Amino acid sequence: MGAAILPVLVFTVLWGGVGIILPFLVPKGPNRGVLQVILMLTGACCWLFWLCCYMCQMNPLIGPIIQSHVALVMQQEWGGGPATNAQSA
Amino acid sequence: MSLFRSEEMALCQLFLQSEAAYACVSELGELGLAQFRDLNPFVNAFQRKFVNEVRRCDEMERKLRYLEKEIKKDGIPMLDSGENVEAPQPREMIDLEATFEKLENELREVNQNAEALKRNYLELTELKHILRKTQVFFDEREIHDVDESLTANLIEDQYVGTQMMNLAAKQGHLGFVAGVILRERIPPFERMLWRACRGNVFLRQAEIDTPLEDPTTSDQVYKSVFIIFFQGDQLKIRVKKICEGFRATLYPCPETPNDRREMAVGVMTRIEDLNTVLSQTQDHRHRVLVAAAKSIKIWFTKVRKIKAIYHTLNLFNLDVTQKCLIAECWVPVSDLEAIHLALRRGTERSGSSVPPILNRMETREVPPTYFRLNKFTKGFQMLIDAYGVGTYREANPAPYAIITFPFLFAVMFGDFGHGLIMTLFALWMVMNEKPLIAKKSTSEIWNIFFGGRYIILLMGFFSMYTGLIYNDFFSKSLNLFGSQWFVPQKSMYIFKEKDVMLDPKNAYANSPYPIGLDPVWQVADNKINFLNAYKMKVSIIIGVCHMIFGVMMSLWNHMFFRKKINILCDFVPQIIFMTFIFFYLVLLVFHKWVAYYATGDDEGLGPHCAPSILITFINMVLFKNGEKIGECEPYMYGGQQGFQKFLVVIAVLCIPWMLAGKPYLIYKYRQLQHQQFTNVSTAGLTEESDQVQMANGAAAPSGDHEENEKMEDIVIHQAIHTIEYVLGCVSNTASYLRLWALSLAHAQLSEVLWGMVLRLGLQSGSWFGGVFLFMIFAAWACLTLAILVLMEGLSAFLHTLRLHWVEFQNKFYQGAGYPFSPFSFDTILETAQNVEE
Secondary structure, three states: OOOOHHHHHHHHHHHHHHHHHHHHHOOOOOOHHHHHHHHHHHHHHHHHHHHHHHHHOOOOOOOOEEEHHHHHHHHHHHOOHHHHHHHHO | OOOOOOOOEEEEEEEEEHHHHHHHHHHHHHHOOOEEOOOOOOOOHHHOOOHHHHHHHHHHHHHHHHHHHHHHHOOOOOOOOOOOOOOOOOOHHHHHHHHHHHHHHHHHHHHHHHHHHHHHHHHHHHHHHHHHHHHHHHHHHHHHHHOHHHHHHOOOHHHHHHHHHHHHHHHOOOEEEEEEEEHHHHHHHHHHHHHHOOOOOEEEEEEOOOOEEOOOOOOEEOEEEEEEEEOOHHHHHHHHHHHHHOOOEEEOOOOOHHHHHHHHHHHHHHHHHHHHHHHHHHHHHHHHHHHHHHHHHHHHHHHHHHHHHHHHHOOOEEOOOOOEEEEEEEEEHHHHHHHHHHHHHHHHHHOOOOOOEEEEEOOOOOOOEOOOOOHHHHHHHHHHHOOOOOOOOOOOOHHHHHHHHHHHHHHHHOOHHHHHHHHHHHHHHHHOHHHHHHHOOOOHHHHHHHHOHHHHHHHHHHHHHHHHHHOOEOOEOOOOOOOOEOOOOOOHHHHHOOEEEOOOOOOEOOOOOOOOOOOHHHHOOOHHHHHHHHHHHHHHHHHHHHHHHHHHHHHHHHHHOOOHHHHHHHHHHHHHHHHHHHHHHHHHHHHHHHHOOOOOOOHHHOHHHOOOHHHHHHHHHHOOOOOOEOOEOOOOOOOHHHHHHHHHHHHHHHHHHHHHHHHHHHHHHHHHHHHHHHHHHHOOOHHHHHHHHHHHHHHOOOOOHHHHOOHHHHHHHHHHHHHHHHHHHHHHHHHOOHHHHHHHHHHHHHHHHHHHHHHHHHHOOHHHHHHHHHHHHHHHHHHHHHHHHHHHHHHHHHHHHHHHHHHHHHHOOOOOOOEOOOOOHHHHHHHHHHHHO
16 A cells, blocks of 8 residues: 555656746746746646545545446456466466 | 736826927837826816817828728728838828828719719610510500400400500500609509509509619619500699609600600610710729728828827826926836837937926826736736736736636546647637737637637646546546556456445555546446545645635735735734644645555554544534544544644634734834824924924825724724635635536536437447447537537636635735726727727
8 A cells, every 4th residue: 555656756756847947947038937937836736636636546445336247347358456466476 | 027016117207399299209109108197187178289180180080981981892902011100290191181182072073973974874774674665565555456356355354454545545645654663662553553543544564684773872773664554634643643752763755666766776875875984984983992992001090190199199288388298107117218218219200409308206196007918928917807907016816827727727627638629729729820810800709719819728738637637538537557456356256246346455456546546436336426535625625725825925915015014913813824724624634645544454544444534624623522433533643632722722813813913003003103293293393293294184185095094994994804814714715615516517517428428329230330420429529519618618717717816816916906008009009990890
């Protein structure tokens, strides 16, 4: 349970880059201030929205209820999951 | 920093030499950076100095409009080079007037001639038709003469009259009248004749096939030729009167065939002559109009500029010596240099030796609000201005709305497919910006969409992102990274049940789906339960962040205006109230996500023990103690009870602080001032200070409100402010739940549309299924566009607008300013053109 390092790192670096690093690289001009605000807010909003979605799935308290024929298809199409693979190995 | 706060403005006094005034104002109009104030507000428009000039300009404009109308009538394209012509010198006005006068007279004369010729032509054509048609009638009569005996046996209605005529002709003089009448008047005309003459006249008529042109209105009208036979003079008078009454034109028609033939030949030659003359007149008219069409747009621009200049000069004051004009204008401080340059250019152009004087004035009046906008920021500023134009120099919400507006919209509209459609539409508008602007559409709805093209573009981008996070693509999920939920191999027994709940303990991989919601939820029966919990929490988190951002903006405002008292008594308690109660709620949400899990060994942290955040929050505010149920702790961490009590107590204490802090400090400050004042006045200046006080009171009636406000007003104002804020925090937080409600509604609606419409097409097999799917897809696509993208988009847009105007801006934005409307030729010409169209 918990977070995987890779997606958290990738997304934090991505939106952190947009929100923190890019504002420094905005060329000088009359619109510099506005562009910086735009980049910072974009980074913050997008990161927060992704984070909420990620965190709310981190520790699921309920599981999806699916119909058994859907479950059958799921098992065939998406596989039995890493746990069973590990067990069979 | 121009978009963050409005430009600093200065009130300037301008002294212009009378000769140079015109040129200087013209230069300022080209520049478009000065807003002139009316210095004679009580002078009637007809008593101003340059009334005559304005009137002359009006007259010129009228002539130009007449010309333009004639040009449009002939369908001659008007050359619009789009080049900017400078306002002509005042002396050029006479030339222009003479040109227009000449053109107008020429045109009127030509038109008059053409009309007379056309009338003539019409008469001749009508006569021609009469001669041609009546010939048929007369021929008929001769035939009847011949075989009268035959027709006598076959008496039919139509021939009764003919026979009667023939009888009459034998008896002696049978008169007739021939003429032309509008076709639709024939039936009443016939009825009238029958009744008035008691059936003693006989009317024959024939339709003229080709429409004739009415010379006065130049409409195409259909007419008929008629001929009336009658006997006796009395009937003749009566018939003629009826013809007159029905506006029929009568033409002389000779009785004998030879005369008629001669006349017809004469008419034909005259028509031909007329045709040549007419075409020559038309050619002349055309030549005149083509020449005028080349420069009419330039003339319009010139005249409108002259008129605008004189209108502006009418706002000025004349100084005592009549040698110079005094003007007052608002000017952006950073543009003073450009204004100076423009004035100097104007002076040089007019050849005046005395330079104009520009003085910055001290004033207590509130300057206008001015933002330097570009095509991108304009749309967003308009959203803000629709609520209220910002107070002078206060923080402008527009630069933040550029992102937060599309983002909040997208939270409600989140669907990758719908976002894609929106993005493509906006991209098309942005890419074809120039040709679309050049088209100058008059459709209001189109102009609204086009004006907001950059807003729509950003809304589309963000909708695509949130759609990715919600994992909705036309209500279907993408399984890009592989679902983290699976059906374990060993649990085949589950298929005995109708449906099955995947247990997080053994059917879930260790980490969540990397981007957005796991696709498994799309097929789950308890999808709504899960989405509700998620979206509700997200909307609270976003809402609280948005509101805290608004409160921080108020801090920035107070710092800018150097109002320490507001920071101390408004901002600090406000932010404490907000964070201690509502941001704490957000933290609880995050804590619950992290702390409770299904697979742990600790039973106290299992899923059935996870407390409801809402109940916890209500208990916190009501000071209720939670109870332990079984092995589940009511609290989420140690010491929560005490900490929550502390938070609530401090937050509640903030309310009296907000309520009384500011009035008390102002009261103290005034007392202190009063003491100092009385100390000074007791030193022996009592009378003088009274006078000074009176003078001050008279001089600054519109001055600082805050210093003159009565104590009671301050208290009441502060009370309202406090109540608004405290209640607002609760209701606004609840108001952000619309993010959840609308996004849920959108997702459900698109799912229903897929399930009810497109699925029908996907289910039917064989070749017929393909055809059926083709039609079903069209229906689904139309409904998706009309309802999901357009209507839902509109509703989400309006809710976003409300969240910005009310929930965000009431934390810091006053919006009590008035816009800067500089004297600018560009805007004047543009509005004139729009009015014209």
